[in-house]
Amino acid sequence: MNKVLRMAWMNVLLSYRIKIAFFFTFIFPMMFFFVYFGLIARGKPHAVEAMMGPLISFSVISNALFGLSVQLVTMRERDMLRRYHLAPIRAAEMVGSRLLSNYLLFLPIVVLQYGLAVWMFHMPVHGSLLALWLMFTLGYLALGAIGLVVAGIVDTVQEATVWNQILFFALLFLTGTTFPLVQLPHFVQRLALFMPPTLMILGSASIMLGGQGIAQNLPELVGLALITVSSLGLGIALFRWEKEEKTTRRGRMQAALALIPLLAVGLWLNYSTSFQQKSQASLSAAARAFQAEMR
Amino acid sequence: MAAVPMVEVRDLRKAYGKLEAVRGVSFTIPERTIFGLLGPNGAGKTSIIEMIEGLRVPDSGTVRVCGLRPIEDAMQVRQLLGAQLQTTPLPDKIRVREALELFGSFYETPANVDELLGWVGLEAKAATYFQYLSGGEKQRVALGLALVGNPKMLFLDEPTTGLDAKIRRELHELILRVRDQGKSILISTHYIEEAERLCDLVGILDQGQLHAIGHPRQLIQDQGAGDRLEVALRDPVDLATLGTLAGVEAVLPQPAGNGDGGHLYFLRGRSGGKMLASLAVYADHQGNELLEARVAHTSLEDVYLSLTGRRIGE
Numbered sequence: 203m204n205k206v207l208r209m210a211w212m213n214v215l216l217s218y219r220i221k222i223a224f225f226f227t228f229i230f231p232m233m234f235f236f237v238y239f240g241l242i243a244r245g246k247p248h249a250v251e252a253m254m255g256p257l258i259s260f261s262v263i264s265n266a267l268f269g270l271s272v273q274l275v276t277m278r279e280r281d282m283l284r285r286y287h288l289a290p291i292r293a294a295e296m297v298g299s300r301l302l303s304n305y306l307l308f309l310p311i312v313v314l315q316y317g318l319a320v321w322m323f324h325m326p327v328h329g330s331l332l333a334l335w336l337m338f339t340l341g342y343l344a345l346g347a348i349g350l351v352v353a354g355i356v357d358t359v360q361e362a363t364v365w366n367q368i369l370f371f372a373l374l375f376l377t378g379t380t381f382p383l384v385q386l387p388h389f390v391q392r393l394a395l396f397m398p399p400t401l402m403i404l405g406s407a408s409i410m411l412g413g414q415g416i417a418q419n420l421p422e423l424v425g426l427a428l429i430t431v432s433s434l435g436l437g438i439a440l441f442r443w444e445k446e447e448k449t450t451r452r453g454r455m456q457a458a459l460a461l462i463p464l465l466a467v468g469l470w471l472n473y474s475t476s477f478q479q480k481s482q483a484s485l486s487a488a489a490r491a492f493q494a495e496m497r
Numbered sequence: 498m499a500a501v502p503m504v505e506v507r508d509l510r511k512a513y514g515k516l517e518a519v520r521g522v523s524f525t526i527p528e529r530t531i532f533g534l535l536g537p538n539g540a541g542k543t544s545i546i547e548m549i550e551g552l553r554v555p556d557s558g559t560v561r562v563c564g565l566r567p568i569e570d571a572m573q574v575r576q577l578l579g580a581q582l583q584t585t586p587l588p589d590k591i592r593v594r595e596a597l598e599l600f601g602s603f604y605e606t607p608a609n610v611d612e613l614l615g616w617v618g619l620e621a622k623a624a625t626y627f628q629y630l631s632g633g634e635k636q637r638v639a640l641g642l643a644l645v646g647n648p649k650m651l652f653l654d655e656p657t658t659g660l661d662a663k664i665r666r667e668l669h670e671l672i673l674r675v676r677d678q679g680k681s682i683l684i685s686t687h688y689i690e691e692a693e694r695l696c697d698l699v700g701i702l703d704q705g706q707l708h709a710i711g712h713p714r715q716l717i718q719d720q721g722a723g724d725r726l727e728v729a730l731r732d733p734v735d736l737a738t739l740g741t742l743a744g745v746e747a748v749l750p751q752p753a754g755n756g757d758g759g760h761l762y763f764l765r766g767r768s769g770g771k772m773l774a775s776l777a778v779y780a781d782h783q784g785n786e787l788l789e790a791r792v793a794h795t796s797l798e799d800v801y802l803s804l805t806g807r808r809i810g811e
Contacts, residue, residue, distance in 0.1 A: 204602060205602060207605050208599055208602040208603075208684040209599065212591070212595065212599050215595075216588050216590055216591060220588075220589075277619050279588050280586050281582075281584065282587070282588070284552070284582060285582065285585060285586070285587070285642070287552060288552070288575065288578075288580045288582070289575060289600060289603040289646070290571075290575040290576050290603055290604065290605075290646075291575075291603055292572070320666060321758050331660055414569065443552075
């Protein structure tokens with residue numbers, strides 16, 4: 203555990219020292235904070251409240267999915283992972299440290315964005331903060347673990363970027379991160395339940411707008427936990443230290459297994475009447491909150 | 498009971514597609530020994546080292562490090578070994594001390610980082626970012642990283658390539674001090690003088706095969722200590738005739754191709770002067786012309802040439 207913590211902490215320090223990493227970790231999310239809350243929600247407290255989930259979802263998709271996989275592939279391409287490979291470190295420790303360090307960099311931004319929303323825009327504070335933290339954390343870990351699977355099936359940074367961009371835009375537009383889910387066609391709303399950010403957005407809306415806690419949001423939390431555990435296991439199995447070790451057909455087939463929990467969770471939530479009722483209520487509440495303020 | 502060797506390699510083989518990079522290599526490294534793999538680029542040095550380190554899987558053969566298997570017992574083996582790669586890419590913004598502390602934290606019995614910094618001569622650079630270090634300083638960091646786990650066995654893959662002579666000598670001193678601390682070292686190099694200066698045992702490696710193993714002095718003696726005469730003649734001559742000239746004990750394999758300055762021949766004998774004198778008389782008799790001549794003491798280079806038929810730089 204000590205190795206994981208040491209590597210994670212060093213990565214946090216390095217991210218503060220590297221200008222480009224600092225920009226994408228701290229400045230970039232804050233730019234979107236003002237775009238979402240200042241421009242779109244026009245600083246209205248309930249509109250800000252309704253957009254908090256989508257904003258955090260945006261940070262998670264860019265930081266966890268995009269950031270983590272590109273970092274790992276870059277390290278492999280530059281032979282940095284080789285140096286670690288010679289030390290007594292397991293793949294799980296290396297992967298775990300990267301996931302942890304990126305999460306440690308992400309968490310202060312979420313806290314800052316939440317705090318600023320309350321302070322600057324007088325966003326009401328509803329529901330369990332513990333449940334909210336758990337929702338964002340599991341959402342982050344699920345997306346990060348999917349990023350690890352991406353890192354495991356590509357050979358170069360260019361390939362990683364292409365894959366990530368496809369996933370990035372799909373998740374951005376089909377999960378309620380940019381366009382509110384309630385405004386999307388019914389079949390897209392159904393499709394969205396196969397994607398982790400949707401669970402995070404629905405769960406956070408239930409907590410923040412409906413004043414709910416962990417118990418009422420177990421389907422989302424369990425779904426995100428399942429996706430995290432299975433994708434993390436696959437990400438570790440597919441992890442490669444050496445750039446000369448290329449992706450194999452078997453590896454790609456294994457990576458396809460990552461779709462199974464996504465499909466399972468999506469089907470479960472699509473066929474769960476109670477979840478459908480709850481999610482529709484959350485979506486309507488978010489839409490009402492937003493529209494009431496904008497009138 | 499006999500002591501377990503630090504490294505034991507038996508009939509090691511590795512191919513990359515059709516290229517056989519390592520072809521049945523066997524050797525043993527005892528304790529407190531610097532073992533050098535001497536060969537040109539592409540001889541298979543790095544492949545051998547990486548298979549011993551457990552970074553590559555051999556096609557066949559066995560490897561043991563302190564009696565352990567590098568792949569199957571990877572975590573135990575890596576606690577025992579330290580390694581310097583040909584290049585050590587670290588993050589640009591990591592400080593020297595941070596890098597040593599980070600890697601030290603991976604080991605059960607890490608070295609004291611302050612002592613290590615002094616040892617590798619980097620106390621003054623402890624707070625410097627890796628990106629601002631010179632080539633020699635980066636190699637010192639790499640050596641520090643290799644030593645930070647207090648290894649029993651050290652692997653140095655061409656540690657002085659690309660460094661100037663002064664820094665190379667300083668690193669040689671460091672490597673000898675490491676050996677004197679009781680550690681064994683496997684070093685790969687294509688520098689003759691490095692192998693002669695540092696190694697207790699040298700393996701002559703060419704095209705994936707080990708041609709001989711021994712102490713540098715012993716290998717040279719086995720070749721017949723004395724002088725080597727390198728001559729360039731205007732016209733070609735019969736090799737058998739050259740071998741009969743006064744003072745010539747052996748005609749060494751000719752280097753590949755002829756130089757622009759005529760036909761090259763390498764001769765070995767006790768006295769370079771005597772060989773040169775008889776050759777000059779012979780050339781004069783034949784109406785040939787001696788274009789260039791160079792006399793040198795027999796070295797590992799001659800051993801290499803004699804065993805592989807090639808000069809190490811070819």
